Amino acid sequence: MNLSFFDQFMSPHLMGIPLILISMLFPALLFPTPGNRWITNRLTTLQSWFLHLITKQLLTPLNKNGHKWALILTSLMTLLLTINLLGLLPYTFTPTTQLSMNMALAFPLWLATLLTGLRNQPSASLGHLLPEGTPTPLIPALIMIETTSLLIRPLALGVRLTANLTAGHLLIQLISTATTALLTIMPTISFLTTIILLLLTILEVAVAMIQAYVFVLLLSLYLQENI
Amino acid sequence: GPLWQRRLLDVQLAELPAWLGTRDLSPQGLLGGVQKAWNSYYNKYINVKRGGPAGLSMLLAGYCLLSYSWNYQHISKISFLVSF
Numbered sequence: 001m002n003l004s005f006f007d008q009f010m011s012p013h014l015m016g017i018p019l020i021l022i023s024m025l026f027p028a029l030l031f032p033t034p035g036n037r038w039i040t041n042r043l044t045t046l047q048s049w050f051l052h053l054i055t056k057q058l059l060t061p062l063n064k065n066g067h068k069w070a071l072i073l074t075s076l077m078t079l080l081l082t083i084n085l086l087g088l089l090p091y092t093f094t095p096t097t098q099l100s101m102n103m104a105l106a107f108p109l110w111l112a113t114l115l116t117g118l119r120n121q122p123s124a125s126l127g128h129l130l131p132e133g134t135p136t137p138l139i140p141a142l143i144m145i146e147t148t149s150l151l152i153r154p155l156a157l158g159v160r161l162t163a164n165l166t167a168g169h170l171l172i173q174l175i176s177t178a179t180t181a182l183l184t185i186m187p188t189i190s191f192l193t194t195i196i197l198l199l200l201t202i203l204e205v206a207v208a209m210i211q212a213y214v215f216v217l218l219l220s221l222y223l224q225e226n227i
Numbered sequence: 228g229p230l231w232q233r234r235l236l237d238v239q240l241a242e243l244p245a246w247l248g249t250r251d252l253s254p255q256g257l258l259g260g261v262q263k264a265w266n267s268y269y270n271k272y273i274n275v276k277r278g279g280p281a282g283l284s285m286l287l288a289g290y291c292l293l294s295y296s297w298n299y300q301h302i303s304k305i306s307f308l309v310s311f
Contacts, residue, residue: 012298019297026290032269041274043283089287091295
């Protein structure tokens with residue numbers, strides 16, 4: 001059993017230059033800086049509309065202090081969204097399928113929210129470890145459970161993104177292999193598999209957008225508790 | 228005009244090595260060249276009054292081509308496709 005289906009997740013190198021570098025820098029080209037005109041070109045207008053939309057969504061529940069996080073949250077959202085969607089183009093490499101990259105994004109940001117809370121309002125952040133209204137005998141067990149749940153958050157954030165994208169890409173590759181293999185043997189079944197492939201691709205586009213949004217939303221929720 | 232003043236598209240194929248010799252190939256020079264190229268592409272296809280999907284799509288198509296060429300060495304090996 002060879003590992004050909006996992007080869008798409010190997011970081012490609014050309015003469016020692018990794019493609020992941022270009023894959024991570026390319027999204028910057030797709031979002032040009034607006035310049036100082038009142039009415040900008042259509043791409044910039046769309047970009048400004050989109051940034052306003054996500055900023056409003058993410059920052060409404062946060063207090064004044066939380067608004068300092070606006071830049072990092074919106075740029076993270078844009079980066080993840082673009083990387084995920086670009087990965088659906090043929091032959092491209094998706095950096096977010098690498099667990100290392102997602103953990104590198106999730107862990108420091110989660111730690112930042114935790115340390116902000118512990119530094120500025122330690123009793124309030126520790127108070128989140130015990131939900132209101134728990135019966136007294138359950139308190140020790142619940143504190144253990146809540147601490148575990150707190151400590152597992154960065155792992156969950158990173159693995160969620162990695163697993164969703166990797167699974168999606170793998171499914172696309174498997175079903176397209178099945179389609180091409182069946183094309184000569186049973187054309188009608190191949191046609192059905194093509195329909196499944198089309199639906200799967202639409203699902204993958206949705207998943208790419210949703211996963212980026214969920215990542216940043218959860219980070220903003222962790223921030224809300226701690227700031 | 229003289230060779231060192233001409234833009235790339237105005238240079239004949241035979242004169243290409245000589246033209247490359249006149250260019251500023253330091254890191255700042257290369258970066259400036261890349262920035263000029265991007266600005267001319269941006270101002271011609273994207274920064275226009277009634278732009279359409281074409282400006283962005285050409286970028287994405289170029290990115291696909293780049294990724295293909297980066298992966299070519301791996302994809303050309305037919306042995307990794309055989310799985311039955």
